[in-house]
Structures are given as structure tokens and as C-alpha cells.
Amino acid sequence: MNYYTIKDLETLSGIKAHTIRIWEKRYGLLEPLRTITNIRYYSDEELRKLLNVSMLVKHGYKISKVSVFEDKQIQQEVLKLNEKSLSSEGIIDQLIVSMVNFDHLNFEGILAQEIERIGFEETFMTVVFPLFEKVGIYWQIGSVFPAQEHFVSNITRQLLIRESSRFSNHQASSTVLFYLREGELHELSLLFYQYLALKAGYKTLYLGQNVPFDDLLKLEGMQKVDRVFTAFINGIEPDELNDYIQQMNAAFKRKKVFVTGAQLSLHHPQLPSNFKVVADVRAFKKYFGTLGERVS
Template identity: 80%
Template sequence: MNFYTIKDLETLSGIKAHTIRIWEKRYGLLEPERTTTNIRYYSDDELRKLLNVSMLVKHGYKISKVSVFDSEQIQQEVLKLNEKSLSSQGVIDQLIVCMVNFDHRSFEDLLEQQIEKLGFEETFMTAVFPLFEKIGLYWQIGSIFPAQEHFVSNITRHLLVRASAAYANHDASASVLFFLKEGELHELSLLFYQFLALKAGYKTIYLGQNVPFEDLTKLDGLQEIDRVFTAFINGIEAAELEEYIQKMSVVFKRKKVFVTGAQIALLKPKLPSNFKVVADVRAFKKYFGSLGD
């Protein structure tokens, strides 16, 4: 069992700590325990309840009404919301509830519903990536634990791999190498860009995360590579980033190389003439136009 402070509950639910205390006192919504130093802490069950209640309140329910619901009634009302057209924030809130509950079926079903309604790309842009931005914040402040992040990452990774397989074309006229450098472990955005490249008609060579640089040097002559795509996400010193880019420019001196990620935006390294910065999905689509066009 995990334990959460009232600050954790505020961050995860979007409900101010002051309001949570009022709901406790006036409506008996939660029953926190106290440490030996008299600090409130909350259980997994109380976090789940607050997440569900906060979702209902955000969608117009009165707290005075919701507070008298038992757990089954709260869940039923949340399911009713799921049947309606939720805002992007409402979808993200529900995905967080599924994450906390380790509810694989509901998490995947909700994403599938959004994909059917909005399309694959739009669902990832409006729900999945904003969700991971929140998860990143929660991870920094210690409000979630690794198993929750891995749970969500594995589901979304599976969706991306499955969607990409539908566009695989081993006979395409141009190819793109996708990889992340050694130490880079967050590959969901890389998988998403691979999906876009496959959809545009490219053949892809996907090496994934944590690739030693020596492995890149061995590719020459083994595979025909037209373009290279990588991302720099983890913190890195400016000098180390520029050194790595220069090493890449030697290995891929006759290729078009595309780079993206938070460290590129933050550090703005000097780039060789054959390198391009991909700021966002729109820029990627501009540089990787459909081979059928």
C-alpha cells in the first residue's frame, strides 16, 4: 500500500488542499490517518475516491450530493461520464484514475474510444502526451511510483507498435533510422514519430532506446539509410550535446539528420548543415512529406 500527503492529493486531483480539508470536515469525504508527528496521510483507496469525486465535481456534480454516494455509486456516475463526450482534460483525468487503479481494460478502452472519435494522431496529441507531461510532474514530486508509470507506458507502447505495424512497408523507396542515444530511456515520442514516418510511406529501421554509439558506426554498409532521427530528452551538458552531435555528423555525413527533444530546444546547439531541428509534429510532417505525393 502507498501513502500520500495532502499535497500529493492536490497535485493528482487538481483540488486545492484547502478544499480537500473542507470536504473532509464538512462531508466526511476522506478519513486520513496521522503520523506520530501529526501529519495527515492518505491511502490508495482514498486517493482513488478523491480522483473519482473530483472528476464528477469538475463535470457539474455538487459535492454535497456526491459525498453521500457509496463507492459503487461513485463508480457508476464516473462510467456515465465516460459514455458522454468528455473534454480533453476530462479524458486525461479519467486516464489518471485508470492509472492509479491499474485498470488496464478501462485505460485501453478509453483510448480506443478516443482514437475512434478523433483518430490516432489527435488522440496522442490531445490526451496521451499531455498525460505523460502530468506523469512527469508527478514523478518529480514523488506522487506516483515506478509501477504506475510503467503500467501506462507499456499500454501506450503496445498501441503505437500495433498501429505502426499496419503501415509497415519494406519496399519503400526511402528509409529512416530511429534511435535514442545511450542513457535515453523514454522512447514513446520516438515511437510516435516512427508511426508518422511509416504512415507517410517510409521504411523504418527502429533501434529504440539506449543505443551505444559504437553500434551506429557499424550500420554503414549494412543497411541503406536515407534519413536519421533522434531525440535528446534527458538533461545533458551543452558541451556533451555538441560533442555527440559532431560525432553523429561524422558517421552520418551524407545523410539528412533530424533532431528533437527538450535539450535541443533548451541548449540550442550548433548544428552541421545536414542537420534539422524538428520542433513539433507539424515540422516533422513538413520535412517527412508523404512519399506518395
């Protein structure tokens, strides 16, 4: 069982700690345990209850009314909200509740509903990636545990792979190599860019995360690749980044190389002329376009 401080509850629910204390005192909403030094701490069950209650309150329910609901009724009211069209923020709140509950079916159901409503690409842009920005912050401050992050990462990873498999571009005239260097393990954005390349008509060679550079060199005589795409997300020293880019330039000097990631904007490395920085999806579409059209 995991335990949370009142600050964790504030961060995850968006409800101020002062308000949580009032809800405890006035309505008996939560029953925190206390350490020997009299510091409140809360269980998984209490966090789940607060997340559900905060979602209802954010959507117009009165706390005085919700506080007398049984847990089952609270869950039923949350499900009713799920059937309505909510803002992206409301959808993200629901996904966080599902993450904390490890509720695989509900998490997938919410995403499926959004994909049906606004499309696959737009769902990832307005819901999934903002969700992971929040999860990343929560993880850094210790309010989300690794198992919870892995839970949502694996669901969205499988969703991207499943959607990408719809495209059969085996006869495409241009192939894009997608990979992450050794030590880079966060591949969701890479999978999404691969999906966009497939959608645009390219053939892709996807190697995924943590690829040794020597393995890339072995590809040269085995597989024809026209373009290379990678990301620099994890922390890296400026000199190490520059050295790696020079290695890439030597290996891929006759190819177009596309790079993305926070480390580029942080360190501003000198890029060879055949390198392009992909700042966002709009830039990716500009550089890749639809295969057969004129692209940069």
C-alpha cells in the first residue's frame, strides 16, 4: 500500500490543502492517519476518494451533497460525467483517477471515446501528451509511483503500436529510421512521430529505445534508409551532446537527419547542414509532408 502526504493530495487533486482540511473537519470526508510526530498521511483509498470527489466538485457538484454519498454512489456519478463531453482538462482528470486506481478498462475507454470524438492525432496532442506532462511533474515530486507511470505508459504505447500497424507502406520510396540512443528510455514521442510518418506514406524502420551506436553503423550495408529521426530527452552534458551529433553526422552524412527533444533547446548544439530540429508536430509535418509531395 502507498501513502501520501496532504501536499501529495493537493498536487494530484488540484484541491488546496487548506480546503482538504476543511472537508475533513466539516464533512468527515477523509480519515487520515498520523505519524508519531502528528503529521497527516493518507492511503490509496483516500486518495482515490478525493480524486473522485474533486472531479465532481469541479463539475458543479456541491461538496455538502457529495460528502454524504456512499463510495459506490460517488463512483456512479463519476461514470455519468464520463458519458458527457468534457473539456480536455476534465478528461485528463478522469485519466489520472483511472491511473491511481490502475483501472485499465476505464483508462482505455476514456481514450477510445476521445479518439471517436476528435480523432487519434488530436487526442494525443490535447489529452495524452498533456497528461504525461502532469504525470512527469507528479513523478518528480514523488506524488506518483513508478508503477503508476508504467501503467499508463504501457497502455498508450500499445495504442500507438496498434494504430501504426494499420499502415502498410512496404513499397514506399522513402524509409525513415527511428531510434533513441543508449540511455534514452522515453519513447512515446518517438512512437507518435513514427505514426505520423506512416500516416504520411513513409516506410519506417523502428529500433526503439536504448540503441547502441555500433548497431546503427551495421545497418548501413543491410537496410536502405533515407531519413533518420531521434530525440534527446534525458539529461546530457553539452560536450557529450556535441560529440554524439558529430558521430551521427559521420554515420549519416548523406542522409537527412531530424532531431527533437528538450536537450536541444537547453544546450543549442551546432548542427550540420543536413540536420533539422523538429520543435513540434507542426514542424514535423512541414519537413515530412505527405510522401509524393514536395517537402523540405
